[in-house]
Amino acid sequence: MPPRDAHETDMQQVHRDEEYDLRFPNYLGFWQRSTPGLDEAPRFDIHDEPHLKRKRQILLDHPEIEELYGFDTNTVWITLATVCAQVGLAYLFGRVLTDWNWTMVLVAYVVGGSFSTQIGIIFHEFTHNLCAATSLQNRWVGNVANIPLVVPLAQSFRRYHLEHHTYQGVYGYDPDLPLEWEIRLIGNDPLKKFFWLIIYGVMYIGRGLAQQKQLSRWELYNWAWTIGCDVLLYQVCGPRGMLYLVLSVLLGFGLHPGAAHFIQEHYTFRDGQETYSYYGSGNFFWLNIGYHNEHHDFPLVPWTKLPEIKRLAPEYYDHLEYHTSWCAVLYMFVMSSLLAPQSRVVRTLDAHRYSRKNLKVPDSSQFAELAPAKAEFAARMKKAADLALQKAHARKVSAAE
Numbered sequence: 001m002p003p004r005d006a007h008e009t010d011m012q013q014v015h016r017d018e019e020y021d022l023r024f025p026n027y028l029g030f031w032q033r034s035t036p037g038l039d040e041a042p043r044f045d046i047h048d049e050p051h052l053k054r055k056r057q058i059l060l061d062h063p064e065i066e067e068l069y070g071f072d073t074n075t076v077w078i079t080l081a082t083v084c085a086q087v088g089l090a091y092l093f094g095r096v097l098t099d100w101n102w103t104m105v106l107v108a109y110v111v112g113g114s115f116s117t118q119i120g121i122i123f124h125e126f127t128h129n130l131c132a133a134t135s136l137q138n139r140w141v142g143n144v145a146n147i148p149l150v151v152p153l154a155q156s157f158r159r160y161h162l163e164h165h166t167y168q169g170v171y172g173y174d175p176d177l178p179l180e181w182e183i184r185l186i187g188n189d190p191l192k193k194f195f196w197l198i199i200y201g202v203m204y205i206g207r208g209l210a211q212q213k214q215l216s217r218w219e220l221y222n223w224a225w226t227i228g229c230d231v232l233l234y235q236v237c238g239p240r241g242m243l244y245l246v247l248s249v250l251l252g253f254g255l256h257p258g259a260a261h262f263i264q265e266h267y268t269f270r271d272g273q274e275t276y277s278y279y280g281s282g283n284f285f286w287l288n289i290g291y292h293n294e295h296h297d298f299p300l301v302p303w304t305k306l307p308e309i310k311r312l313a314p315e316y317y318d319h320l321e322y323h324t325s326w327c328a329v330l331y332m333f334v335m336s337s338l339l340a341p342q343s344r345v346v347r348t349l350d351a352h353r354y355s356r357k358n359l360k361v362p363d364s365s366q367f368a369e370l371a372p373a374k375a376e377f378a379a380r381m382k383k384a385a386d387l388a389l390q391k392a393h394a395r396k397v398s399a400a401e
Contacts, residue, residue: 015046021359022374023047024367026316027054029345030381033268036188036340042177043268045347048356049168050274051296054316056361058297062313065298071138072302075131078287079122079145086115086148086248090233094241104244109256112248114285117258119145120157121289121303127158130302139218143225150233150245152226153205155218160208165299169266169274171346175207176266178341188340193333194255196341200262201253258286260326263333265292267343270321274345278323293320 023029027050034043059065089112093104125131126142142154160175167173182203186192196203215223234242253259264278278290289295291306294317298309310317323329333339362370 015355015359018359018373018377020362020366020370021047021053021355022370022377023050023053024362024370024374025057025364026319027051027057028272029274030272030378031345032271032385034342034344036337036342039342041183042342042344042346044171045169045274045345046351046355047347047359048352048354049170049347051168051293052356053361055297058313058316060361060363061315065301065309065312068298068305068308069300070302071130071132072304073132074304075122075125075287075302076141079119079131079141082115082118082122083144083147086112086119086245087233087237090148090237090241090244093244094237094239098240104240105247108244108247109251112244113252113256114258116149116248116252117256118286119149120253120259121287123154123157124161124289125287125303126154127161128299130300143222146222146226147229147233148245149249150226150230150242151249152219152222155216155222156205156208159216159219160211165296167349167352168296169344169346170349170352173349174346175211177207177344177346178203179207179210183340183342186341188337190334193340197263197330197334198254200259201250204253204262255330257282257326257330260329261286261289261292264290264323264326264329267333267339268345269332269339269343273321276322277317277320278326278329280324280326282326290323293317 021027029045029047029050031043031045034041089107093100093107097103122131122145123142126138126145129135129138131138131141139155139158142158146152146154164174164176169177171177182196186196230242233245237244261278264276266274266276268274269276275293275296277293280290283290288303288306291303291310294301294306294309298306301309
């Protein structure tokens with residue numbers, strides 16, 4: 001795998017004599033996942049993120065998927081219902097059940113946490129303009145959804161999530177990637193991983209702040225709107241009501257099934273696959289957020305139609321690894337020695353740009369002709385990976401001595 005400072009000349013050497021992206025047709029990588037204990041960092045890839053090319057490949061066979069593009073205003077009504085329910089619970093615990101302390105904490109985790117994570121998924125929908133006809137309308141869906149979260153997250157989420165789509169896995173550009181100090185500090189210790197998941201929502205915000213970007217105009221609007229709403233909420237629900245809302249956010253975006261998709265989506269559970277879907281019952285409440293491969297391939301399709309993508313193009317999805325339990329995802333991440341914050345695939349900006357610009361998507365008529373080149377390239381990458389693994393073993397033995 002290339003070093004972090006690999007430049008375009010390095011990519012030209014790695015991809016010598018290549019005209020097409022040899023990951024076709026499904027755009028699974030040729031890399032082996034990072035192994036905690038042997039590897040010290042995420043696995044570096046030499047290609048661009050896979051989804052734009054997967055989309056082009058799929059549309060060559062299934063152009064009808066473009067008919068699913070659009071928005072679904074049902075999300076607006078779900079937003080209003082969720083906000084009203086969560087504010088109603090804040091009023092209940094803030095003004096009525098004022099001595100139900102542990103009940104409030106339990107409800108904040110089970111109900112409030114679920115509502116908070118659902119609001120995060122509504123952010124996801126408005127970010128891609130999937131809730132209403134115009135960008136302005138979608139922005140305000142996000143602002144309204146932000147009310148029970150008490151901190152201004154909607155517009156910042158939009159900004160950084162779109163960067164995640166543009167630069168998926170690009171080192172230093174994808175705000176979804178763990179920071180280097182997180183990887184070093186947490187390591188592969190189950191207890192540290194457990195507590196890391198508890199504060200994962202806070203870390204997600206911190207990664208955006210670490211980029212030290214100036215607040216955008218809409219982020220400033222979001223701050224002003226949230227401060228005004230918080231003042232009103234405090235007057236209506238009181239300090240206990242505000243405490244309920246804060247607990248709902250902290251517990252919901254921590255060790256909660258509704259937040260497990262943060263681990264499910266891009267932490268590597270198999271070699272070569274960097275995005276994973278979840279096909280379990282949680283999709284019913286959490287707006288099909290589990291259909292993550294489908295979403296990254298077609299971000300212009302609203303949540304209500306994501307299952308239709310898989311139905312229309314099963315040959316591109318049925319063979320991919322997927323999850324069926326978010327609780328199992330959390331358990332595996334904490335307890336498995338093969339999973340840690342380093343369990344991601346990353347790429348340099350030059351590798352991303354070179355592969356995106358120079359390696360084309362073949363059509364199905366070219367697959368047979370390109371098959372020998374793909375096999376040769378896969379063998380070359382496996383040889384390099386095996387050599388890297390041998391060196392890692394040698395370093396571990398040497399360190400033990």
